[in-house]
Amino acid sequence: MTTDWVFNLYVFVLATFVGYQVISRVPPLLHTPLMSGTNAISGISLVASLLAAGTNHRLSQILGFVAVTCATINVVGGFLITDRMLRMFHKKPSPLAAKSAPARAGADS
Amino acid sequence: MTPAAVLLSLCYLLSAVLFILCLRGLSGPESARRGLVLGELGMLIAVVGTLLHKDIVRYDWILAGLVIGSTIGVAISAWIPMTKMPERIALSHSFGGLASALVGVAEYLREVEHLTPFKMGALGFETFLGFLTFTGSVMAFGKLSGLVRGAPVTWKGQNVINIGLFLGALVAIGCLVFNREASHVFFGVAGTGLALGVMAVLPIGGADMPVVISLLNSYAGLAACATGFALNSQILIICGALDGSSGLLLSILMSKAMNRSFTNVLFGAFGQTPDAAAAVAGAAETRPFNEATVEDAASVLKASQSVIVIPGYGMAVSQAQHAVRDLAAALEKRGANVRYAIHPVAGRMPGHMNVLLAEANVSYDRLFDLDAINDDFGHTDAVLVVGANDVVNPAAKNDSSSPIYGMPVFNVEQSRSVLVLKRSMKAGFSGVENELFYQSNTMMVLGDAKKTLLALVAEVRDG
Numbered sequence: 387m388t389t390d391w392v393f394n395l396y397v398f399v400l401a402t403f404v405g406y407q408v409i410s411r412v413p414p415l416l417h418t419p420l421m422s423g424t425n426a427i428s429g430i431s432l433v434a435s436l437l438a439a440g441t442n443h444r445l446s447q448i449l450g451f452v453a454v455t456c457a458t459i460n461v462v463g464g465f466l467i468t469d470r471m472l473r474m475f476h477k478k479p480s481p482l483a484a485k486s487a488p489a490r491a492g493a494d495s
Numbered sequence: 496m497t498p499a500a501v502l503l504s505l506c507y508l509l510s511a512v513l514f515i516l517c518l519r520g521l522s523g524p525e526s527a528r529r530g531l532v533l534g535e536l537g538m539l540i541a542v543v544g545t546l547l548h549k550d551i552v553r554y555d556w557i558l559a560g561l562v563i564g565s566t567i568g569v570a571i572s573a574w575i576p577m578t579k580m581p582e583r584i585a586l587s588h589s590f591g592g593l594a595s596a597l598v599g600v601a602e603y604l605r606e607v608e609h610l611t612p613f614k615m616g617a618l619g620f621e622t623f624l625g626f627l628t629f630t631g632s633v634m635a636f637g638k639l640s641g642l643v644r645g646a647p648v649t650w651k652g653q654n655v656i657n658i659g660l661f662l663g664a665l666v667a668i669g670c671l672v673f674n675r676e677a678s679h680v681f682f683g684v685a686g687t688g689l690a691l692g693v694m695a696v697l698p699i700g701g702a703d704m705p706v707v708i709s710l711l712n713s714y715a716g717l718a719a720c721a722t723g724f725a726l727n728s729q730i731l732i733i734c735g736a737l738d739g740s741s742g743l744l745l746s747i748l749m750s751k752a753m754n755r756s757f758t759n760v761l762f763g764a765f766g767q768t769p770d771a772a773a774a775v776a777g778a779a780e781t782r783p784f785n786e787a788t789v790e791d792a793a794s795v796l797k798a799s800q801s802v803i804v805i806p807g808y809g810m811a812v813s814q815a816q817h818a819v820r821d822l823a824a825a826l827e828k829r830g831a832n833v834r835y836a837i838h839p840v841a842g843r844m845p846g847h848m849n850v851l852l853a854e855a856n857v858s859y860d861r862l863f864d865l866d867a868i869n870d871d872f873g874h875t876d877a878v879l880v881v882g883a884n885d886v887v888n889p890a891a892k893n894d895s896s897s898p899i900y901g902m903p904v905f906n907v908e909q910s911r912s913v914l915v916l917k918r919s920m921k922a923g924f925s926g927v928e929n930e931l932f933y934q935s936n937t938m939m940v941l942g943d944a945k946k947t948l949l950a951l952v953a954e955v956r957d958g
Binding site: 390391394396398401402404405406408409410411412413414415416417418419420421422423424425426427428429430431432433434435436437438439440441442443445446447448449450451452453454455456457458459460461462463464465466467468469470471472473474475476477478 | 501510511514515517519521522523524527528531535537538541542545546548550551553554556557559560561563564565568569571572573575577580583584587588590591593594595597598601602604605613632659665675706708709712715716718719720722723724727728729730731732733734735736737738739740741742743744748762794823837839843845846847849853854858859860938946
């Protein structure tokens with residue numbers, strides 16, 4: 387039992403390290419989708435909420451029910467809205483084909 | 496371990512790998528959507544696996560929660576406009592925090608007789624951080640949506656009280672480790688978390704919201720981690736750590752982009768000297784500046800070959816992103832090279848401007864970061880500032896007495912002419928006066944940004 391937390395600490399430290407490495411490669415362009423995406427992933431607390439809601443303890447059921455609702459909003463809403471955002475990012479052919487420059491007017495200031 | 500438990504653990508392992516791949520996909524817009532599908536798959540595996548867990552003896556509450564949550568989740572994500580994204584993010588952090596906190600309370604009520612000291616400590620942290628994230632994010636949501644006054648609320652001894660509350664909660668969690676039955680102490684910790692969330696966000700102003708949102712993101716992750724430690728669940732620890740490190744990294748980036756330390760943001764600097772800022776603003780209002788009409792502005796733009804657009808929070812407020820795109824398209828049709836310069840803290844959350852411009856169908860290879868474009872202003876004909884203020888303030892470079900001194904800003908003043916679309920001549924959120932507006936090559940076009948832009952589009956198209 388005492389070694390459980392040491393093992394979990396290993397997992398925590400290594401996951402933080404991997405997370406930091408992976409996330410530092412996300413460009414500023416995608417920082418908002420990153421936030422809503424990690425938000426959806428951290429909706430994994432749904433797993434713990436399910437366990438709380440599925441017991442026979444009355445109060446735990448009710449608290450678990452609220453927790454399941456909140457976590458589900460994050461999971462479902464988080465993934466949907468991240469996808470909605472990512473769908474908007476397009477790269478279009480450069481409009482620089484037209485190079486005919488109009489004559490420059492003098493500085494207007 | 497029973498075979499079923501081993502299988503469930505392996506499911507979680509697979510989910511964790513899929514989540515990491517999902518985040519890796521976000522390193523580029525091309526791979527991001529594919530990555531997201533992997534994340535969704537990971538979540539499905541984890542949830543279905545858990546539903547088969549032997550400790551789950553009834554499904555009625557679970558089903559109700561899943562159905563209601565999904566309905567609300569779908570509704571929010573389908574109808575929320577992109578300009579409201581910071582509010583949505585703040586709200587989802589509050590849901591995440593609340594879920595963690597309630598799981599903590601439920602676990603405490605159910606298991607109090609069997610808690611080991613370590614598990615008790617983890618539950619204490621989970622509940623404290625969860626409730627803190629909950630109320631903090633609700634406050635942030637209130638400030639962003641205008642339900643709560645956005646200006647910093649400060650009073651004497653504020654920081655001492657906040658630090659006191661924090662230390663008090665730590666001591667109380669310490670007591671619980673030795674006396675787990677003291678339920679009043681446990682609920683005291685929960686209450687302190689709730690109070691501290693409100694107190695900590697009150698003094699933080701609108702312009703600092705990107706840092707606060709990132710920090711709350713990180714707290715929500717830490718709360719999930721604490722849940723994982725309490726329940727001995729590795730998948731929760733991994734996901735919490737991913738969320739936490741993402742929030743931390745973003746907060747660091749945002750603080751750097753404002754040249755401010757964490758402690759400086761949290762314990763307030765802006766709004767500490769409102770008298771001085773007000774005095775400057777008052778004195779400056781009579782100073783002469785070039786107020787330009789739409790026609791003047793349009794003639795400058797029509798004569799420009801290279802244009803850089805700098806969007807700010809004002810663009811989000813007046814929902815002008817589509818009008819900006821139309822103007823850029825009209826200018827490109829005339830042969831101009833139009834690019835967008837995006838400051839890391841423009842808007843109210845990381846990446847806010849990028850999402851808005853993407854929504855308006857602006858190609859993402861026209862969006863440039865601060866470092867990528869800052870040397871180009873010297874050979875740019877016109878800069879169009881749409882509702883941005885502090886990020887184009889030269890005082891950050893040359894006035895060491897300015898509160899924003901040292902913040903990396905765009906070298907806007909180097910371009911041949913600067914057009915500023917602004918609601919009025921009032922100072923920005925930080926209350927700092929902006930020298931740029933009074934320069935000889937700056938033209939101020941006052942009024943609602945969207946209306947001005949639409950008028951500009953018409954002018955440019957006609958000419």
